[in-house]
Amino acid sequence: MNALPSRPVAPVMTHHPDVLALTDYAFGSLRVGPSLVVASHLTFCFNCRDRVDTLEAWGGEALESLPPDPLADDALDRALARLDALPAPVAPPALPAPVASPAPPAPVASPAPRVTGEAAEYPAPVRQFLSPLASGHLPWQPLGPGIRQVVLVKPTSDGSCARLLSIRPRTAFPRHSHRGLEYAIVLAGGFDDEQGRYRLGDVAQADERVSHRPEVGDEPCVCLLATTGPLHFSSPLVRLYASLARL
Numbered sequence: 001m002n003a004l005p006s007r008p009v010a011p012v013m014t015h016h017p018d019v020l021a022l023t024d025y026a027f028g029s030l031r032v033g034p035s036l037v038v039a040s041h042l043t044f045c046f047n048c049r050d051r052v053d054t055l056e057a058w059g060g061e062a063l064e065s066l067p068p069d070p071l072a073d074d075a076l077d078r079a080l081a082r083l084d085a086l087p088a089p090v091a092p093p094a095l096p097a098p099v100a101s102p103a104p105p106a107p108v109a110s111p112a113p114r115v116t117g118e119a120a121e122y123p124a125p126v127r128q129f130l131s132p133l134a135s136g137h138l139p140w141q142p143l144g145p146g147i148r149q150v151v152l153v154k155p156t157s158d159g160s161c162a163r164l165l166s167i168r169p170r171t172a173f174p175r176h177s178h179r180g181l182e183y184a185i186v187l188a189g190g191f192d193d194e195q196g197r198y199r200l201g202d203v204a205q206a207d208e209r210v211s212h213r214p215e216v217g218d219e220p221c222v223c224l225l226a227t228t229g230p231l232h233f234s235s236p237l238v239r240l241y242a243s244l245a246r247l
Ligand SMILES: [Zn+2]
Pocket: 013, 015, 016, 017, 041, 045, 047, 048, 049
């Protein structure tokens, strides 16, 4: 699969980020990978965008309503005393007369980062991560049978990362549980798991309590997967492979 299929004009979504994720996103406290998933969902979902706008407005009003820190009674006296204690200023040496210099060249506006080809078909938040990676076809790398990936946020020591996954039709992602939170958004096709059916724009969230085996339907699936901790695969063989692939 080299390109995302064209989007429906108004995808019907049934799975949205939960209120905690939207709140953390609005207040800037969601980690970069999950933020990328939520921001991508907002490009599909007017309802969640409205909720985030409302949360951001609440946050701004709450900050403005905070009382200013009161000044101590002697703050002015202490500031004046510090000024008095400074050494007398020394006159600077006379500067040479300025020499006329040629006018600097007019600044040239640097072009905004652009992505083209396959990368241009992704939601704007994802494109920001793709621009340094590719102009044209994305650098898909094999991850497992029927599964390819493009790493957007490299895995950290605590297992946080974000990656695009391209999965062939009727392919299952191996059963796994989570050592942190997992956020996934469907960018093409869809998948099913024990929690439901996910289609374009839908967000799947899973935590330590969830063990699942996402399975792609008859269409190729592209999704953005962000984790805040490593996945734990049920199969020892897959576990070994995943540790090498830093999944
Ligand atoms: Zn939504």
